[in-house]
Amino acid sequence: MKTRNIIWIVLLLILGIYLFPSIKNRVVSAKNNFSKTSMAPGFSLKDLSGKEVHLSDFKDEVVLINFWASWCPPCKIEIPGFEKIYSDYNGRGFTIIGISVDxxxxxxxxxxxxxxxVVMANKRVLNNYGKITGIPTSFxxxxxxxxxxxxVGVYSESRLRNDVENALKDPF
Incomplete structure (x- = not known):
């Protein structure tokens, strides 16, 4: 009986080690279906009050597009950090658009x-941004x-803050 339990534990550990890279936060420098020269796909999505929000409304700004859901624990983890950064940089050439998939x-x-x-996703925007298959996913x-x-995964506050500061310095 003990041997069987040890075998199961070892198998679970091996499975955990195998799956860990797909679970942890992954940063893709604009490579997954996109390149550094890829323009962000435009969109027009409705917020909860029915108002249309267009990506083009934020021309000449650094924009974080975050695909998330209310049932997603990692999404709930990153939202407070996003809010701090939004508060610090909004009005200075930066904004966040939360795109809810639920x-x-x-x-x-x-x-x-x-x-x-915060706007509501549709199939078109999900497909245009590379068929979002995991959340949170941020661009x-x-x-x-x-x-x-x-x-893909939690975008830490410190990493996002650094990335936003660098992007705001970049003279396009």
Whole structure:
């Protein structure tokens, strides 16, 4: 009986080691279906009040596009850091657009303290951004409209802050 338990533990450890690279945060420097010269696909999506939000509304700004869901624990982890950075850099050439892939309520957004624009995803935007298959997935867009970075998994506050500062310095 003990031998059987040890075998199961070893198998689970091996499986965990094998799966770990696919679970942890992955940063893709604009390579996954995109290159550094790829323009961010435009979109027009509705917020919870029905107002249209267009990516083109943020021309000449650094934009973080974050695909997320209310049921996603890693998404909930990164939202407070996003909010801090949005508060620090909004009005200085930076914004965040949260794109919810599920039905989200105004009370959820309020409870999470989200003050940046939140819009509802559709199949077209999911496909245009490389068939989003995991969330959270974030795209940092430069002031020239090109994709700078794609992050699958939690985009840490410190990494995002550094990336935003560098992108704001970049004269497009």
């Amino acid at each position: 039905s989200v309520s105004q009370s959820f957004i309020r409870n999470m303290g989200m003050t940046y624009p 940092l867009i430069g002031r020239d409209g090109k994709i700078i970075k794609k992050v």
